[in-house]
Each structure stands twice: as C-alpha cells, then as structure tokens.
Amino acid sequence: MHTIRLRGPWQYTPLAHTYWTSDGQSQESDTDVPPPGRLKLPADWSSELGNDFRGKVLFQRTFHRPTGLQENDVVQVQIDSVDALGTVYVNNNTVGEIPLGQSNLSFEIQQHLEATNLLEILVDLPAIDDSSAPLPRPNRAPDQAGGITGEVQLNIIES
Numbered sequence: 001m002h003t004i005r006l007r008g009p010w011q012y013t014p015l016a017h018t019y020w021t022s023d024g025q026s027q028e029s030d031t032d033v034p035p036p037g038r039l040k041l042p043a044d045w046s047s048e049l050g051n052d053f054r055g056k057v058l059f060q061r062t063f064h065r066p067t068g069l070q071e072n073d074v075v076q077v078q079i080d081s082v083d084a085l086g087t088v089y090v091n092n093n094t095v096g097e098i099p100l101g102q103s104n105l106s107f108e109i110q111q112h113l114e115a116t117n118l119l120e121i122l123v124d125l126p127a128i129d130d131s132s133a134p135l136p137r138p139n140r141a142p143d144q145a146g147g148i149t150g151e152v153q154l155n156i157i158e159s
Contacts, residue, residue, distance in 0.1 A: 002066075004154040006119065008040030010061045012048065017055040020126040024133035026085065027126070028056070041152055044083065046145035054127035059148055060120050065113045072159030075110040080150025082123050084137055089120040101136040106155065123147060 014033035018026045033055065037048050045057060066075065077088060079098065086098030088107055091114055096107035098121075125146025128135050140149075 001158075002156040004063075004066065004156075006041070006061055006063060006152045006154065008061070009038045010041055010059050010148075011038055012036060012045065013058045013060070014049060014053070015056040015058055015122075017053075018124055018126040019054070020128045020132040020135050022131050022133055026056075026124050029127075041148050042080070042150050044145040044147040044149055049145065051143055051145045053145065054125055056122060056124045057147070058120060058122050060118060061152075063117050063119060063154070065115055065117065066154065066156055069110070069113075069156070070159060073110065074108055074155075074157040074159070075113060076106040076155040076157070077109050077119060078104070078106040078151075078153050078155050079121065079148070080104055080152070081148075082121065083125055083140055083144070083146040083149050084135060085124040085126075086148075087122045089118075089122070091118055101138050103138075103150065119152075121148060121152070 013036040016028040017030040081103040088096045090109045090112040093112045
C-alpha cells in the first residue's frame, strides 16, 4: 500500500450555523457566517473561526490522479477523525458519510478520479442546548472547536 497525506493547504468555507435538535438532527439556523480562508490539516477551526463557532464548514483540496495506477488498483480516501459529522465528496460525487463518533473511515474513490480532482469534506458541529439530543464527541471537550481533527490521506492498494 502506498499512502499520500493531504495536509494542506485546504480551503475552508463556513456555510451556516447549525443546532442539534431534540430528535438528533442538525438544523440550519443562520447563514451569516465568517469569511472563507485556508489552513493546514489536521486542525480544529479554533484559530480561524473561534472556539465557539458551531455549524457547517466545507473543506476543499485539489489533488492529481496518482501516477502508475493499474486497472484493478483500489484508491481510498482515509479520514482519521472529524468533529462531529461529515460528508465526503470527490469531484461532486458523494463517496461517504462520517457518522457521529466514528473515526478511521475509508472510502473507495477510484471510479471518480480524473486528472485533477476535488476532495471536499463537509463538517458539521452543531450547537447544543438543554433540549438537544446527546451529541457524542469522543475525546473532545464541549467547548472545543470542530473540524478535521485527524489525518486525511489517499491509500493506493495495488492489485
């Protein structure tokens, strides 16, 4: 297996403030959000958006198709951890969901690869209040910022 780490730079774009409902759903509450920017991963968004930002942030990074791929090789995007929910896209195709509390997830992407590729990870850390359902955040304090808190990498598994 060959691994390519995708540390940065990543573009981030806050999309909306969200809150966690009593039935465990993320609900958008406001789209008046901070401006976009760039950062290196892994990182939470505290230095860019503050510890108290709760909402949806789209992270984007381009990468080139790995060279030397054979017809039966498998290419995966692996995401070590996201705080709290996530959806993963490659070239505008949904390739996977990151449920609450899940880590070290891999998604096959070889069928979506082009010469130049866009990897997008939509991260949602909703605000909670006394009426919210539990929002599990393993190894995270309630006042910590969200984001892509683990490595993101491409794994190439040769056939």
